[in-house]
Amino acid sequence: MNFDLTNDQKMLQDQVKKFADSVLAPVAPDIDKSAEFPRDNIKKMAELGLLGIIVPEEYGGAGFDYISLAIAIEEISRACASTGVIVAVNNSLVGYPIMQFGSEELKKKYLPLLCKGEKLGAFGLTESNAGSDVAALETTARLDGDHYILNGTKRFITNAGEAGIYVVFAYTNKELKHKGISAFIVERDTPGFSLGKHEDLMGIRATANCELIFEDVKIPKENLLGKEGGGFKICMNTLDVSRIDIGAQAVGIAQSALDEAVRYSKERKAFGQPICNFEMVQSMLAEMATEIQAARMLVYFAGYCKNKGMARFSLESAMAKYYASSICVDVARKAVQIHGGYGYTKDYPIERIYRDAKILELYEGTSEIQKIVIARELVR
Amino acid sequence: MNEIFALVEHRQGAIRDITYELLSCGRKLAEKENTKLTAIILGHNTDDLVQILKSQAHRLLVVDNDVFKDFNSELYQITLNEIMKKHNPMLFLMGHSAFGMDLCPALATQLGVPFTTDCLDIEFMEQKLKVTRQIYDGKLNAKVQLRENPGYMITLRSGCFPAGEGSLDGSVERFDTPVSTQPDYRKFIEYIEAAVGEVDITKSDILVSVGRGIKDQANLSIIEDFASAIGGVVACSRPVVDAGWMAKDRQVGSSGKTVKPKLYIALGISGAFQHIVGMKGADTIIAVNKDPNAPIFSEADYGIVDDLFKVMPVLKTKISEVKLAKG
Amino acid sequence: MDIIVCIKRVAQTAEAEVKIDSSGKDIIKDRLTFDMNESDTYALEEAILLKEKFGGTLTAVSLGTVEAEDTLRIALAKGADSAIRIKAEDFQELDGYKTAQLLKAAIKDLKFDVVFTGCIATDDYYSLVGVTLAELLGVPHATLVTKIVIQDTKAQVHRELEGGLVEHLEMTLPVLFTIQTGINEPRYASLIAIRRAAKKEIKVIGASEIDPANIQANASLEELFTPSVGKRAEILTGSMDEISAKVAGIIKEKGLL
Numbered sequence: 001m002n003f004d005l006t007n008d009q010k011m012l013q014d015q016v017k018k019f020a021d022s023v024l025a026p027v028a029p030d031i032d033k034s035a036e037f038p039r040d041n042i043k044k045m046a047e048l049g050l051l052g053i054i055v056p057e058e059y060g061g062a063g064f065d066y067i068s069l070a071i072a073i074e075e076i077s078r079a080c081a082s083t084g085v086i087v088a089v090n091n092s093l094v095g096y097p098i099m100q101f102g103s104e105e106l107k108k109k110y111l112p113l114l115c116k117g118e119k120l121g122a123f124g125l126t127e128s129n130a131g132s133d134v135a136a137l138e139t140t141a142r143l144d145g146d147h148y149i150l151n152g153t154k155r156f157i158t159n160a161g162e163a164g165i166y167v168v169f170a171y172t173n174k175e176l177k178h179k180g181i182s183a184f185i186v187e188r189d190t191p192g193f194s195l196g197k198h199e200d201l202m203g204i205r206a207t208a209n210c211e212l213i214f215e216d217v218k219i220p221k222e223n224l225l226g227k228e229g230g231g232f233k234i235c236m237n238t239l240d241v242s243r244i245d246i247g248a249q250a251v252g253i254a255q256s257a258l259d260e261a262v263r264y265s266k267e268r269k270a271f272g273q274p275i276c277n278f279e280m281v282q283s284m285l286a287e288m289a290t291e292i293q294a295a296r297m298l299v300y301f302a303g304y305c306k307n308k309g310m311a312r313f314s315l316e317s318a319m320a321k322y323y324a325s326s327i328c329v330d331v332a333r334k335a336v337q338i339h340g341g342y343g344y345t346k347d348y349p350i351e352r353i354y355r356d357a358k359i360l361e362l363y364e365g366t367s368e369i370q371k372i373v374i375a376r377e378l379v380r
Numbered sequence: 381m382n383e384i385f386a387l388v389e390h391r392q393g394a395i396r397d398i399t400y401e402l403l404s405c406g407r408k409l410a411e412k413e414n415t416k417l418t419a420i421i422l423g424h425n426t427d428d429l430v431q432i433l434k435s436q437a438h439r440l441l442v443v444d445n446d447v448f449k450d451f452n453s454e455l456y457q458i459t460l461n462e463i464m465k466k467h468n469p470m471l472f473l474m475g476h477s478a479f480g481m482d483l484c485p486a487l488a489t490q491l492g493v494p495f496t497t498d499c500l501d502i503e504f505m506e507q508k509l510k511v512t513r514q515i516y517d518g519k520l521n522a523k524v525q526l527r528e529n530p531g532y533m534i535t536l537r538s539g540c541f542p543a544g545e546g547s548l549d550g551s552v553e554r555f556d557t558p559v560s561t562q563p564d565y566r567k568f569i570e571y572i573e574a575a576v577g578e579v580d581i582t583k584s585d586i587l588v589s590v591g592r593g594i595k596d597q598a599n600l601s602i603i604e605d606f607a608s609a610i611g612g613v614v615a616c617s618r619p620v621v622d623a624g625w626m627a628k629d630r631q632v633g634s635s636g637k638t639v640k641p642k643l644y645i646a647l648g649i650s651g652a653f654q655h656i657v658g659m660k661g662a663d664t665i666i667a668v669n670k671d672p673n674a675p676i677f678s679e680a681d682y683g684i685v686d687d688l689f690k691v692m693p694v695l696k697t698k699i700s701e702v703k704l705a706k707g
Numbered sequence: 708m709d710i711i712v713c714i715k716r717v718a719q720t721a722e723a724e725v726k727i728d729s730s731g732k733d734i735i736k737d738r739l740t741f742d743m744n745e746s747d748t749y750a751l752e753e754a755i756l757l758k759e760k761f762g763g764t765l766t767a768v769s770l771g772t773v774e775a776e777d778t779l780r781i782a783l784a785k786g787a788d789s790a791i792r793i794k795a796e797d798f799q800e801l802d803g804y805k806t807a808q809l810l811k812a813a814i815k816d817l818k819f820d821v822v823f824t825g826c827i828a829t830d831d832y833y834s835l836v837g838v839t840l841a842e843l844l845g846v847p848h849a850t851l852v853t854k855i856v857i858q859d860t861k862a863q864v865h866r867e868l869e870g871g872l873v874e875h876l877e878m879t880l881p882v883l884f885t886i887q888t889g890i891n892e893p894r895y896a897s898l899i900a901i902r903r904a905a906k907k908e909i910k911v912i913g914a915s916e917i918d919p920a921n922i923q924a925n926a927s928l929e930e931l932f933t934p935s936v937g938k939r940a941e942i943l944t945g946s947m948d949e950i951s952a953k954v955a956g957i958i959k960e961k962g963l964l
Contacts, residue, residue: 008905010777011784012898014742019895026596049898062898267670267687347689391868451874454847476834478868482850485838489804494925497803497835510929515832516718516734519725523929524802565847565879569863574871586963592721610958622889628871635851635867635887643963650721664961666954667940673724675934682957683940684950691947698951702959 009068016072019048020079028080031206032352037162038083038206045083046117050076051090055099060112066241066303070248074296077252078259081356082206084249089158090114092242093364094121094167097183101226101234110165110185119164119188124154124212125235131156132369134169134235135177139214141170141184143228147218148172148184153196154212156363161195161208164188167238168212169231181231185223192217203355240314241306242364243321247299250324250360251292253353257328257335258288260350264339275338284334291331295324315377322370325360332357384410385469386437387460388421389479390429391451392571398475400543402536403436406473407546409504410438415470419550420463422456422557424449436546443555447562453482454566457490459557464491468531471504476535488533494526495533500540509534518652518675538634539657577629579613585642586612589632589659590620593648593669593688597625602689603647606696615639617655633658647688651676708763708857711814712754712787712823713840714747716771716778717830727931734931743778746825750886752893753855754823755786761857764788766817770809771795776909784896784904794913803831804925807839812917815844821862822883826851837885848883849876853890 005013024041031038045051053069055061064072069091077084095114099107113119130136139152150170160166166186173180186193196211226234262285265276275281302320305313332354336343343350361367386402388395403419410417419437421429424446433440443459464472464487474480476498488495494509500521501512509526511534526532562568581587588607594600600614607614616626618633632639633655644662648669649655656679659665667680668688677683684691718739726735743751751767758765767782769775770793779790793809795801801809814822822844824837834850841848853873854865857880866874867887896904943950958964 006905007777007780008902011780011896011901011905014777014781015784015895015901026598030598047897048895053898057899063902064898267690391872396869478851478866478874481834482838482848482866485803485807485835486842486848489807489839489842495804495835496926497833513832514934515830515931516720516725517829518832518934519720520727520734520931521934522931524926525929526926527924563847565882566849567877569875569877571868572865572873572875574873611963618888624892631871634869636871638870642961643958664957665940666957671722671724672942677940677942678934680940682954683942684954685942686947686950691951694947695951695954698948698955699958699964702955703964 005071008064009071012064012068013071013075015048016050016075019044020075024076024083025079028082029349029352031080031082035200035205037208038080038086039162041083042086042120043117045087046115049115050087051117051120052095052111052115053091055095055111055115059099059107060115061095061099066244066306067300070244070299070303073245073248074252074255074299077249078256081249081253081353082204084252085158085204086120086207088242088245088249089123090121092245093123093238094165096241097167097225097234097238098185100237101183101230102185103222105222106185106225114165120159120162122157122159122163122166122212124157124166124168124186126154126156127152128155132366134181134232137169137171137181139168139170140174141172141182141219143172143221146221148221148224150184150186150214150217150219152214156199156209157212158207158209158363160210160212161198163208166212167225168214169235172228176229178232179229181235182228183225183231183234184219185225186214186217186219190217190219202358203352204359236314239364240317243317243370244299244302244306246360246364247295247302247317247320247324250321250328250357251296251299253357253360254288254292254295254324254328254331257332257350257353257357258285258292260348260353261285261288261335261338264342264348264350281338284338288331288334291327295320295327298323314373318365318370318373318377321365322367322374326367328357328360382413382415383418383467383469384413384415384471384473385418385420385467386473387475387480388419388429388433389475389477390423395429395432396475396477396479397543398477398536398538399433400436401538401541402473402475403433403546404544405502405536405541406437407544407548409471409502413470413504418467418469420460422448422459430552434550435548437550438548440550440552441555442552443557445557445560447557447560450568450571451479452562452566452568453479453486454563455557455559456483457487458559459555460487461490462558463555464493470507470531471509472531472533474533474535476537480535484533484535491533493531493533494529496524496526497535498537499534500537502534514653517650519673537653539653539660574629577627579630581613581615581630581632582637582639584613586610586645587615587632587639587641587643587662588612588645588647589615589617589649590647591617591649591655592619594620594625597623599689600625602692606692609696610699612643612645617649617652646676646680647692649676650674651679708757708761708820709818710754710758710763710765710821710823711768711817711819712747712751712765712782713768713810713836714751714778714782715744715769715825715828716741716775717744717828720829727933731930732928741774743781744825744828744830746827746886746888748893749888749890750823750825750884751782751785751787752891753884753886754821755894756891757821757855757857758786763820766791766814768793768810768813770801770806779909780904780907781896783907784901785894786900790907790909792909792911793917794911797914798919798922800924800927802924802926803833803835804839805922807836807843808922809917810836810840811843812922813912820880822846822881824883824885826885826887834885837883841883844883846881846883847878848885849878850885851887852884853887855884
């Protein structure tokens with residue numbers, strides 16, 4: 001048992017923290033307000049290697065492990081939740097399935113583009129009528145000679161408006177249910193592929209969240225990711241990984257809420273003394289700090305399981321994502337409470353953090369889905 | 381020889397303030413130790429300097445050569461090394477300035493004399509020298525004893541030893557420099573004046589000055605609004621310039637400008653001495669800082685212990701009200 | 708071009724509360740964060756920029772305890788080729804003079820054209836290590852450097868003087884510069900560079916390489932104390948409205964509104 005970070009993890013944490021504090025944090029309020037995608041910062045992050053954290057060096061990545069991924073996403077999200085998810089999606093929802101399931105050609109073609117930020121990634125799974133219930137997908141892909149013909153609409157897709165490479169799930173054979181779902185790599189400029197509605201979100205507002213519309217989109221056969229019908233497995237395995245960094249995102253956002261709450265409670269005076277002297281405030285701060293540390297341990301542990309090469313770690317990653325996102329929302333709520341009425345104004349960052357936090361319980365598997373995953377692993 | 385020496389600092393023909401502080405400190409010590417103070421002047425056309433400083437020391441040791449027109453620590457070191465070897469003073473004082481910082485450690489090391497820098501206070505007792513220095517960003521003081529030796533060399537922080545009128549009539553002694561040309565390895569070329577910006581902060585009656593506490597360049601607009609509401613100009617401390625958020629010509633402090641406005645409002649400035657020396661001449665100083673122990677509160681007349689972003693909007697409104705009431 | 712940069716790991720005290728420990732000679736460090744000294748980060752960046760321009764080697768040196776290796780590794784990740792730690796634990800109480808002698812002992816056999824240090828350490832505030840080291844190495848120096856342009860063996864150097872004035876010097880290599888903050892924009896290490904640096908070995912030297920008996924300190928610490936506050940601002944209290952009204956009143960009284 002060893003809780004020490006390795007030398008490279010320590011350095012990564014140090015440098016990402018500094019970068020996040022001085023480059024990402026200053027623009028976080030602005031891009032929340034304008035919902036403008038932080039292109040310049042994404043470019044800077046690409047230069048540092050933050051868009052391909054876990055991708056091997058030979059494909060243009062940095063070749064780090066999954067705990068490092070969590071550390072980086074936590075630090076980024078602490079400074080800016082929008083940027084946190086933009087980077088998380090690129091790394092684990094797009095980079096990961098390509099590196100794990102893609103053919104050598106696909107890996108060579110797409111991974112360097114993703115890692116260098118020349119083309120960003122987006123993950124096209126959710127639809128209007130299919131989110132938690134993956135089998136309810138309506139998007140279809142029909143084989144026609146050398147091509148698949150893709151039809152359907154995806155909704156709530158992070159990075160959609162700015163991406164160049166999309167991992168899209170569609171039925172190649174609806175009768176086979178789960179086993180009839182396949183995953184494809186779709187490029188942005190493919191004819192018939194357009195963007196739909198841009199979502200005006202409550203939080204993580206700068207994430208270019210849009211609909212993807214596919215109308216008879218011809219995808220070359222070689223852009224099938226893995227085997228035909230292997231999409232569901234790719235999807236589940238990818239979500240296991242992405243839950244590590246969504247958990248990390250939750251830890252980062254919660255940490256920023258705690259930092260704001262501690263700062264405010266030391267500055268704000270009531271009844272002649274700083275409110276941090278009051279036990280009910282202290283009680284909240286203590287709960288928040290403890291929950292965050294517990295969540296961080298769960299996230300690191302899920303990363304550790306993946307590092308070890310465990311084939312299945314759905315239990316661990318679902319626990320990490322479920323717990324971290326729940327406490328994140330709760331920590332943000334308490335942080336607002338500590339701020340009192342000021343926390344309800346846009347004058348304080350906690351208002352934004354509170355809005356950003358809620359998404360954690362919703363995307364990449366709602367908390368309810370996580371609990372189902374956990375429970376099924378227990379009784380299986 | 382148990383004498384006290386002090387180095388005269390001058391630039392572009394003018395004696396620098398620190399010189400008077402060194403000489404005043406030196407005179408007091410000389411009196412206490414029952415010895416004499418020697419002011420060392422290395423310069424060119426030094427008659428004016430000699431006249432001005434005659435009352436400040438028992439003796440003026442003058443090295444007049446055009447090679448000393450401008451400061452060059454290598455030339456100073458070579459010459460002072462000879463002077464020190466001849467006179468072996470018990471204490472040699474220099475300013476903790478861009479000038480003294482460049483010279484003292486090298487000269488003292490060459491001579492093998494124990495030395496220390498940036499002293500705020502000195503105690504001399506039976507050949508033992510103890511000094512007080514500031515450490516940890518000015519938050520603590522350290523009392524330090526130097527290795528016992530017949531002679532010491534130290535640099536003094538400006539603003540810590542009050543300058544005073546002298547009533548001496550110093551004798552003048554000349555010394556020849558062993559060097560007459562600038563060495564190739566370090567040649568003084570020129571002084572470059574800071575570029576003149578559109579705003580001259582030294583001319584404004586009201587300065588609203590921001591430090592590290594501003595957190596982000598974007599927040600400057602709040603400060604600018606406030607400054608214009610109050611009829612002032614925005615200035616800043618060093619970290620704001622280092623971050624590239626404001627131009628160098630807005631910087632107050634030892635490496636920036638020295639200002640003497642009627643009102644100086646310090647926002648989120650902790651009060652490192654390098655900043656303090658640039659603004660302590662202000663008539664009224666109001667400081668806003670979250671840290672009740674920030675050194676700025678030792679310099680300010682009024683203090684507000686709070687987040688500057690909470691103070692600014694309310695204060696701006698109040699000031700507008702008072703203005704309206706008057707108008 | 709062969710370059711050496713001296714860096715120090717220091718407690719970050721600019722925005723932290725600093726308390727004296729029970730010995731009266733040190734501060735309580737448990738809850739402080741430590742990092743590369745501020746002006747050293749600029750010195751390191753300047754060294755890396757020179758190396759990128761002219762090629763050659765860059766060695767980072769630090770006198771410190773084992774934790775200083777973390778700081779040296781950051782230097783490796785940013786662009787240093789090799790790193791040396793001098794074991795602070797082998798040399799008892801340190802002052803700037805002793806530090807300079809130890810640094811000299813560590814680098815005396817290395818080839819160099821330029822040595823960099825920061826212009827001041829934010830913990831002990833001496834501003835003397837760089838200049839002393841230059842003297843011990845027998846090379847010219849310039850302090851408070853804000854610009855360096857090197858061509859062949861000549862360096863055009865800007866020093867920052869008081870009052871915003873800049874001194875332009877021409878120097879010949881080899882030379883030692885103490886670097887002022889703001890001279891450049893220190894970079895962040897890329898992830899790939901971090902992974903490579905993590906594997907690099909840091910050379911550690913101590914009492915078996917440098918005889919402590921030959922290293923003398925100039926100064927020894929007697930005690931630490933909290934500065935007495937001479938004048939003290941009148942702290943305005945009350946609600947934000949009341950405080951603001953008081954401030955507006957003070958400003959009005961001075962005839963400035």
